Amino acid sequence: MSWGFERGKIYNRRGDIHARFRGQQQGGIITPAQHTLVIIITGEEGLEHGYSDRTRADGVFEYFGEGQIGDMTLRAGNKAIANHSADGKSLLLFKKEKAGLRFEGELVYESHHIEQAPDREGNLRDAIVFELRPIENVAEVVEVVSPKAVTTELDLAALRALAMAAANESPGKTQTTSNVFERSRHVRDYVVARAKGHCEGCGAPAPFLRASELPYLEPHHIRRLTDGGPDDPRHVIALCPNCHRRVHSGADGSIYNASLAEKMKSIEGSA
Numbered sequence: 001m002s003w004g005f006e007r008g009k010i011y012n013r014r015g016d017i018h019a020r021f022r023g024q025q026q027g028g029i030i031t032p033a034q035h036t037l038v039i040i041i042t043g044e045e046g047l048e049h050g051y052s053d054r055t056r057a058d059g060v061f062e063y064f065g066e067g068q069i070g071d072m073t074l075r076a077g078n079k080a081i082a083n084h085s086a087d088g089k090s091l092l093l094f095k096k097e098k099a100g101l102r103f104e105g106e107l108v109y110e111s112h113h114i115e116q117a118p119d120r121e122g123n124l125r126d127a128i129v130f131e132l133r134p135i136e137n138v139a140e141v142v143e144v145v146s147p148k149a150v151t152t153e154l155d156l157a158a159l160r161a162l163a164m165a166a167a168n169e170s171p172g173k174t175q176t177t178s179n180v181f182e183r184s185r186h187v188r189d190y191v192v193a194r195a196k197g198h199c200e201g202c203g204a205p206a207p208f209l210r211a212s213e214l215p216y217l218e219p220h221h222i223r224r225l226t227d228g229g230p231d232d233p234r235h236v237i238a239l240c241p242n243c244h245r246r247v248h249s250g251a252d253g254s255i256y257n258a259s260l261a262e263k264m265k266s267i268e269g270s271a
């Protein structure tokens, strides 16, 4: 479940998306101004032009950007996809079908490349192809690697530098210095280390230790309704499992989340 959408279920664009979030009523990329999400739609439109979105063997979904004529550029909807992690926005994929839009799941931008593909008038042009990974794959892989142990303030500063770099890595460049797993891990390692063994929500000690003897805490992305993938560490908080469940499933979840956002201001100072 992401933002109330259930994977595999069919939704109505007007009634289920625009009525709730507003956003552009035309085109395949919807960027609601008032909500921290970017919605992309895959369909048959590209097929008429001789290309189509596709899932690679390694699970990465390749999605063609927007722009009907001439070279595609990294602006508007395309920019929103490339920057969604740094902007703290969830990226949701729907597939256009006869009955409506099928929810395919939540993705994380990993990279993009340029490909030659025909535009609406049949002329070859630069097309931006986004490489997007299902969020659960990112979260699972990152979780398998235990967080780094931190012994000194110097270590913490070094972890913070890595996490900030991961969040701010410019997606405008095709050459990224690290992949989405590494960036996600840098953010998590720093946030968990910053918490020093205590939940940053309720202050209680972590409920148990990992096999690596590090306190068990979970990184929560305050600006999103779901977790996984990199985000600015000033908006990611380390929570005990109880507090984390409360944010996502509690009756007062959104109120509690707002109070965590308030807490983050003193935790990170400048946020």
Ligand SMILES: [Zn+2]
Pocket: 199, 200, 201, 202, 203, 204, 239, 240, 241, 242, 243, 244
């Ligand atoms: Zn807690």
Ligand SMILES: [Zn+2]
Pocket: 219, 220, 221, 225, 226, 227, 244, 247, 248
């Ligand atoms: Zn969370």
